[in-house]
Amino acid sequence: MVKFERFQLSNGLKVIFHKDISTPMAVVNVLYDIGARDESEEKTGFAHLFEHLMFGGSVNIPDFDTELQKAGGENNAFTSNDITNYYDVLPANNLDTALWLESDRMLSLAFTEKSLEVQRSVVIEEFKQRYLNQPYGDVWLELRPLAYKKHPYKWATIGKEISHIENATMEDVRAFFKKYYCPSNAILCIAGNFELDFIKERVNYWFSDIASGKKPARIIASEPKQIEFRELELERNVPASAFYYAFKMAERKHPDYYIADILSDSLSREKSSLLYLKLKKEKPFVSEIVAYITGSIDEGLFIISGKLNDGISFEDFDNALWEVLNEVCLNPIEEKELNSLKIKMQTARAFQEQGILNRSMNLCYFELLGDANGINEEHLIYEQISCDHIQSYANELFQKTNCSLLKIKAQQA
Amino acid sequence: MIKRKNAPSLKAIEKINFISPVKIQLGEHTPYFWMKEVPNETARLDFIFHAGTTRGSNLISSLVAGLLFSGTAKKTSTDIHNELDDLGAFFDVGLGHESVLVSFYSLKKNILAVFKIFEDALEHVNFPQNEIDELITDRKQKLKINCEKVGFLSQRAFQKNLFQGTNYAHQTELEDYDSVRREEIIEYFSKNYKNGLRKVVLVGALDEVQVTEIAEKSKKWCLPEKPLFENNFNNNKGVFQLEKKDAVQSAVRIGKTLFNKNHSDFLGFSILNTILGDYFGSRLMKNIREDKGYTYGISSTEAELAKSGYFMIGTEVGSAQKDLAIQEIKNEIERLQKDLVPDEELELVRNYLLGQLLKSADGPYAMTDLFLSVDAYDLDFSFYESYIQKVKNIDAEELRALAVKYLAWDSMTIVIAG
Numbered sequence: 113m114v115k116f117e118r119f120q121l122s123n124g125l126k127v128i129f130h131k132d133i134s135t136p137m138a139v140v141n142v143l144y145d146i147g148a149r150d151e152s153e154e155k156t157g158f159a160h161l162f163e164h165l166m167f168g169g170s171v172n173i174p175d176f177d178t179e180l181q182k183a184g185g186e187n188n189a190f191t192s193n194d195i196t197n198y199y200d201v202l203p204a205n206n207l208d209t210a211l212w213l214e215s216d217r218m219l220s221l222a223f224t225e226k227s228l229e230v231q232r233s234v235v236i237e238e239f240k241q242r243y244l245n246q247p248y249g250d251v252w253l254e255l256r257p258l259a260y261k262k263h264p265y266k267w268a269t270i271g272k273e274i275s276h277i278e279n280a281t282m283e284d285v286r287a288f289f290k291k292y293y294c295p296s297n298a299i300l301c302i303a304g305n306f307e308l309d310f311i312k313e314r315v316n317y318w319f320s321d322i323a324s325g326k327k328p329a330r331i332i333a334s335e336p337k338q339i340e341f342r343e344l345e346l347e348r349n350v351p352a353s354a355f356y357y358a359f360k361m362a363e364r365k366h367p368d369y370y371i372a373d374i375l376s377d378s379l380s381r382e383k384s385s386l387l388y389l390k391l392k393k394e395k396p397f398v399s400e401i402v403a404y405i406t407g408s409i410d411e412g413l414f415i416i417s418g419k420l421n422d423g424i425s426f427e428d429f430d431n432a433l434w435e436v437l438n439e440v441c442l443n444p445i446e447e448k449e450l451n452s453l454k455i456k457m458q459t460a461r462a463f464q465e466q467g468i469l470n471r472s473m474n475l476c477y478f479e480l481l482g483d484a485n486g487i488n489e490e491h492l493i494y495e496q497i498s499c500d501h502i503q504s505y506a507n508e509l510f511q512k513t514n515c516s517l518l519k520i521k522a523q524q525a
Numbered sequence: 526m527i528k529r530k531n532a533p534s535l536k537a538i539e540k541i542n543f544i545s546p547v548k549i550q551l552g553e554h555t556p557y558f559w560m561k562e563v564p565n566e567t568a569r570l571d572f573i574f575h576a577g578t579t580r581g582s583n584l585i586s587s588l589v590a591g592l593l594f595s596g597t598a599k600k601t602s603t604d605i606h607n608e609l610d611d612l613g614a615f616f617d618v619g620l621g622h623e624s625v626l627v628s629f630y631s632l633k634k635n636i637l638a639v640f641k642i643f644e645d646a647l648e649h650v651n652f653p654q655n656e657i658d659e660l661i662t663d664r665k666q667k668l669k670i671n672c673e674k675v676g677f678l679s680q681r682a683f684q685k686n687l688f689q690g691t692n693y694a695h696q697t698e699l700e701d702y703d704s705v706r707r708e709e710i711i712e713y714f715s716k717n718y719k720n721g722l723r724k725v726v727l728v729g730a731l732d733e734v735q736v737t738e739i740a741e742k743s744k745k746w747c748l749p750e751k752p753l754f755e756n757n758f759n760n761n762k763g764v765f766q767l768e769k770k771d772a773v774q775s776a777v778r779i780g781k782t783l784f785n786k787n788h789s790d791f792l793g794f795s796i797l798n799t800i801l802g803d804y805f806g807s808r809l810m811k812n813i814r815e816d817k818g819y820t821y822g823i824s825s826t827e828a829e830l831a832k833s834g835y836f837m838i839g840t841e842v843g844s845a846q847k848d849l850a851i852q853e854i855k856n857e858i859e860r861l862q863k864d865l866v867p868d869e870e871l872e873l874v875r876n877y878l879l880g881q882l883l884k885s886a887d888g889p890y891a892m893t894d895l896f897l898s899v900d901a902y903d904l905d906f907s908f909y910e911s912y913i914q915k916v917k918n919i920d921a922e923e924l925r926a927l928a929v930k931y932l933a934w935d936s937m938t939i940v941i942a943g
Contacts, residue, residue: 134564136541137887172529177806182873183535184880186805203880208533216529233818237774241821241841245774247673321527349771351669383594383606393603396659399666421662448611455613459632462567466888 114471114487116301117308118479121316123324124296128475128484129311130303132468138304139468140200140210142218143476145299146292147194148271149264149332149410157235157271160191161280162288164231166198168223170216183209191269194409195480201469204304208314211302215318218298221289228282235277239270247350248520258344259358259413259516263335294325299476303468335360335411342516345426349523352399352419353426356518357433359414359509361405365481370493371505372405372414377453378445378502379403379416387416390436396421397429409481414509426519437510444503457494538879541886541913543906545896546726549740552747557725557740558896563889568633568729570640570739575752576717577623584697585713588660588705590620593627593718595656597649602656605646614639622693623754623831624723633729640739647718647746652710661702668699676841678767679776679942686761686938687782687835693755722746728893756832758782760938767942775847775943779854780837781936785829786902790927792915794836797927798827800866800874801857802838808857809838817853819846831901836931844943851939861928865921878916882909 116130148159166189167176180187185202187210200210243249252268260266271277300319302311338360362368379385380403391397401418420429464470471487478486508514546558578586594616596602609616614631629639671677681696688694725743727736760782784791802809802825809823823840842850885895899908 135887136538136883173532178873179532181804181806181877182532184538184876184883186877186881188805201884203536203538203883205536205538206533206880209535212529212533219529230815230818234814234821237819237841237843238821240773240843245675245772245841247670317527350673352666381606381610384603384610389603392659396662399663419666421666452607452611452613456610456615457613459567459613459615459630462565462632463630466565466567466890 114465114475116475116484118484119312121295121320123320123322124327125319125322126299126479127311127315128299128301128479129306129308130301130468130471130475131306131308132303132471133305135304135468136204137201137468138204138207138210138302138306139472140207140214141301141303141469141472141476142198142214143299143301143473143480144196144198144292145297145327145480146196147192148267148269149193150292150328150330151264151267153264153267153272155276155280155284156267156273157269157277158280158284158288159196160269160271161231161235161277162285163189163191163196163198164235165221165223165227165285166217168227168231169221170213171220171222173213173216174222176213176217179209179213185210192408193265193269195477197473197476199469199473204306207302207304207306211314211318214300215322218293218295218319219322221293225282228280228285232277232280235270236274239274239277243268243270248348248354251354251356251518251520254344254346255356255358255516255518258342258518259360260335262333263410264332265335265408265410290325291328295319295322296324296327299479301472301476303472332410338516339513341512343519344517345519345521347521347523350520351522352422353522354419354520355417355426355429356520357416358516358518359416359514361412361414361509363411364407364409367493368505368508369412370490371497371501372509374450374453374457374494374497375502375506375509376403376405376414377456378449379440386436386440390439391429391432395432397424397432426521434512437506441503441507441510444499447499450497450499450502454494458491461491535876538883541883541909543886543895543909544892545906546893549736551722551725551740551744552749554749554751555722555724555747556900557743558727558893558900559736560726560728560889560893560896561730563633563728563730566632566634568631568636568727568731569890570629570636570729571724571726572627572643572722572743573724573726574625574627574718574746575721575723575748576625576713577621578695579622579692579755580717581713582709583695584701584705585709586625586717587620587697588657588664589710589714589718590618590625591660591664592652592656592710593618593650594646595650595660596653597646597651599649600646602653605642608642609639612639612642633731636727636729636731637735637738640742644742650714652707652714654707657705657707657710661705665699665702668697675769675772675774675776675942678769679778679940682765682767682942683778683780683837683938683940686765686940687780688758689761691755691758693758719746721748723748723752726893726897728889752831754831758833758835760835762936762938764939764941767940769943772943773844774841775844775941776839776841777847777851777854778837778839778940779851779937780835781938783827783834783836783931785832785834786899786904786908788834790931791827792912793919793923793927794931795827796874796878796916796919797861797924798825798836799878800870800924801825801861803827804877806873806877808860809840809854812857813840813842813850813853817846817849819843819850819853829902847941847943851941855934858928858932858934862925862932864925866924868921871921871924875916879913882912
């Protein structure tokens with residue numbers, strides 16, 4: 113049970129306080145309700161580029177990192193297709209430093225032409241390091257536009273192409289800040305050994321004079337229902353051919369989301385999933401095969417991916433995979449396996465809940481989904497899932513017309 | 526009106542309470558550590574074996590580490606994985622030059638049952654040929670894929686030159702897989718696991734009875750003699766280039782063999798290393814990322830071995846900028862050798878390091894790992910008391926002298942892949 117208190121400032125900033133008496137550290141986590149899905153198709157990669165710029169100095173503070181490091185703390189941030197999340201971890205007795213820093217950059221940024229130029233280069237190097245200079249690195253740049261035709265999930269957070277980042281102007285960036293970085297579009301969580309009254313007083317002190325801003329209306333093109341099998345084969349200079357089957361699955365708040373999550377766990381069990389037993393153990397089609405979900409807020413993807421063994425054709429593997437998926441649709445998983453999957457989830461949760469940073473991020477994320485208390489309720493949803501639920505959802509999911517397949521053909525093989 | 530221009534006043538860290546785990550002696554050379562102050566239902570159980578890559582062939586040690594759960598006469602590998610799954614347990618096996626770490630994570634109520642599965646799997650593992658073949662196929666493919674990564678290529682070449690002339694330098698090549706014999710695997714296992722247990726670590730609020738049962742049943746694997754490790758390394762100095770066609774970035778590794786916590790300059794050097802490249806505000810990050818934009822990240826590390834250690838700078842930079850980036854790294858090192866670190870920067874690093882130490886001691890898992898990181902060198906928590914004093918008292922002259930003594934550019938191994 114993660115206990116917390118909630119309050120809201122008059123400017124609309126939502127605040128969550130999570131008390132933990134056992135730690136000498138404090139966490140300040142700020143989630144902004146802005147992700148790559150909010151970008152326009154001509155200017156992709158902005159949410160993420162912006163995350164970098166958030167460290168380039170704010171209106172009263174030239175260097176964010178330096179001040180936090182002086183206070184014994186450290187920080188980082190990440191951007192997804194849905195959100196941008198910033199966190200600071202520091203000794204609890206220096207909490208005020210983190211509030212000062214986070215409130216100042218919510219108030220106004222003051223980065224220079226030079227910091228924009230440098231961060232453009234840094235992000236371009238990140239683009240190269242993660243997506244271009246790795247075997248299979250560009251898979252998500254190709255798979256997204258195959259699976260999504262209208263919804264902005266069709267581009268990756270890093271952006272659709274490098275030129276969008278290269279062409280970002282000071283004006284673009286200022287407009288972006290003004291629109292998305294305001295109290296009414298943020299959720300703040302503070303965790304540590306404090307009293308609620310103290311937290312209320314300090315948060316009010318630092319954040320209450322920031323202009324509310326207007327929560328931007330979200331207009332996102334909805335994805336039309338997929339009605340045809342899609343397939344793309346690319347040749348790449350890699351040692352092994354790889355496959356990515358992407359099935360459209362339920363959005364984050366839909367009850368089916370949880371079923372898909374358990375189903376992906378079932379198909380990913382090391383050395384014992386049906387995919388492993390049939391496609392690797394019985395007949396060595398693949399060297400590796402996993403299933404996972406993208407976990408996005410809007411309609412997500414259920415992925416089955418892996419690599420073919422030498423000498424195996426895509427066609428042979430494809431037939432064998434669909435046979436296994438048919439089996440999943442025909443036969444419910446055993447009660448025993450379902451229980452085992454649930455115990456594993458419980459265990460994973462018990463470990464994740466240990467750190468205050470994880471708890472703080474999750475509290476903000478659940479608040480964004482509608483209620484921070486979701487952090488305590490989600491396991492009840494998982495517990496109610498039955499073998500029949502899973503079978504029935506598998507039948508909905510594993511339809512050829514619901515699938516986009518990306519094949520990376522190895523030139524070296 | 527809020528005074529936003531002025532930073533809130535900073536408070537010093539008052540005290541760090543170090544809590545040592547309970548020590549139980551399993552064998553003459555095998556301690557068992559138990560951290561019982563865990564305020565929740567989780568538990569972790571670690572086994573450290575004297576079975577690292579330098580105990581024999583790099584390839585065989587890595588295959589054995591991957592086959593510990595491959596099956597017994599009565600159970601297949603699938604059976605064993607299913608049993609662990611039914612208890613909600615996670616495990617991982619980490620292979621290093623000097624040891625193998627097998628860790629289990631589960632709810633504390635299940636940890637004894639998890640141990641029993643492990644005990645049976647390890648005691649009776651019979652290395653089925655089909656499991657060996659499967660692993661070899663996978664590993665070969667992974668090695669081929671890794672060889673497409675400039676980071677992997679540079680790391681391999683760096684280690685080769687760093688540890689030249691010792692078996693730490695040995696690496697697996699693709700063709701080595703073709704001559705693997707099952708007998709070698711069995712022999713390696715008997716020698717280094719069945720009689721190779723160096724340490725057991727348990728974190729979790731368990732009953733004493735369970736803790737004792739794990740102890741009693743682990744004794745049979747204890748190492749019969751004190752382990753010996755190489756302490757004489759001499760890195761191959763100079764520049765080594767590896768060509769990788771079409772790479773849009775080059776991976777750079779720069780470093781040399783050094784020392785571990787037992788050396789009198791370790792503490793001072795670790796502060797110098799932080800200033801140079803071991804935090805987000807380091808000189809390398811400030812210059813090469815935040816000023817020039819040549820890279821997404823650059824860092825330096827001080828890594829330890831049982832009787833030695835090494836220093837390494839690592840980064841991936843745009844191929845066109847690699848020479849400029851290396852020149853800037855050299856400039857930053859020379860700056861540390863010529864100029865005194867300004868007071869303000871040194872003050873920041875002192876505060877930062879103490880804050881990070883407080884974080885490293887936060888919670889029973891972190892505390893246990895902090896303890897293990899000194900116990901590995903026959904030290905105890907008093908090491909961190911000395912560390913705190915060193916962080917508070919080191920001056921700019923000492924840092925400059927350390928930079929001169931240990932960071933001479935011509936003492937470095939420099940590897941560039943891309």
